Amino acid sequence: MTGARARGAGQRPGPELICPAGTPAALRTAVAAGADAVYCGFNDETNARNFPGLNFSRDEMARAVRHARERGVRLLLAVNTFPRAGAFELWTRAVDDAARLGVDAVILADLGLLNYAAHRHPDLRLHLSVQAAAANADAIRFYAETFGVKRVVLPRVLSVEEIAAINDAVACETEVFVFGGLCVMAEGRCSLSSYATGRSPNMNGVCSPASHVAYREEGEELVARLGDFTIDRVPRGAPAPYPTLCKGAFAAGGYRGHVFEDPASLDAATLIPQLADAGVAALKIEGRQRSRAYIEAVVGSFRRAIDAHAAGRPLPAGDLRRLSEGQSATTGAYRKTWR
Structure with missing residues (x-):
């Protein structure tokens, strides 16, 4: 099994590199640094990085879609929070706008919202957010068969061997985090x-x-x-x-x-070959709240590493420790060093 099941003609070989963008400027930086796809959110509570000064208006999102598409980069929209009771229309409007603006996929976590998107916009590609905490083959099959989910972002609690076993058991694509903040709780249960x-x-x-x-x-x-x-x-x-x-x-x-380890950031760059062999379709960088300098450095480093692996070359030496929490990094559960 390879990590490139979803790749279209003309795209780079190997797993996709999925990069964060909290602002239009960060999106342009990620695209220029070598992202295959960029994920971002609207400037409201429909996304899980709802901080002042971050995220995109509808007009900014429309321009972002055009900018990415002109450069062969996909844009993924995160609508990955759980709707408040009595305010469901805020989230359905985000899905409607995603379809209208032509994003390449929408990242959802809520069951009701997945049901809405699947029925109202059957041609809209659906990805399952890490917030849904789908960590086994049965859960993934449920989302794929019930709502037509094409890709699942896996929680950061699985080893490489467990990810490989999941990919052997499901037809749905999987995406994993490889750099940034390491949430050691099961995502979606904060x-x-x-x-x-x-x-x-x-x-x-x-x-x-x-x-x-x-x-x-x-x-x-x-x-x-x-x-x-x-x-x-x-x-x-x-x-x-x-x-x-x-x-x-x-x-x-x-x-x-x-409980697990000292506060540290995830850095799984050295595991790119193992993750690709495990059938992972995409490698994701965390950090929509980060600066353009962070985006440029991290995206560029992972672009070089993925390209080197795809070409059969050794992974280039890279040190992103200065951008890590506490200036220390870990491979987290991928190598099960803390569980």
Whole structure:
């Protein structure tokens, strides 16, 4: 099995490189740096990166679609939050606008919204968001057979061997994250942040909102808090990670540390050959809230690595550690180093 089942004539060999864009400028940067496809969202709560100053108006999205298409790049629209009760029309309007603007695929998580899109816009290509947390062949077959989903973004809790087994069992394409923020909870179940702040990542598009983050000094320690909860303590002068509940420190039985590993970013560049052999159709970079400099560096590095692998050359040396959380990186569950 290869990782290129969805590729059309004239496209580069190997898995697709899927790149983030939080602004029109970032989209242009991703396209120029070598993206095969760019994913972005409207500037409202229908997408899971609903931060001030980010995302696209309808007019900006129309221009983005034209810009990408003229350069042979696909545009994927994330409508990947779960609709609020009584406000379903905001999400259906996003799907309607996606179809009207001619995006290449829409990324959805909610069952009702998938049903709406499948029936109202049968020609619109559907991708299943990582927020749906479809982590086994039976779940993926359900989405593919019920709604016609063509690709599933897999949660970041699977090993390479587990991904290969899924691809052997399903006809649906799979996409995996290879760089950026590493959520160590099953995606789509971010209830802890909602409990602490009243803002849910998969309802409001905000994980650990800055308005609820506070740092204070206690003795010789710097304490990081989210709402009413202490998330971490570090020695005075040491780097303090941003307080997200899933990466908080815990003390139990005389041990103090993190449940999985210290806060770090995902970097699976060295696993490109294994992921391609496992049948992955696309490799995804996280970071719609990141700068153009970040986009240019990360997309360019992964473009060179994917092209080298496709040509049978050794992977080029690349060091993106300076762009990683805490300037440290991990392969996460792909090698099952923390589970």
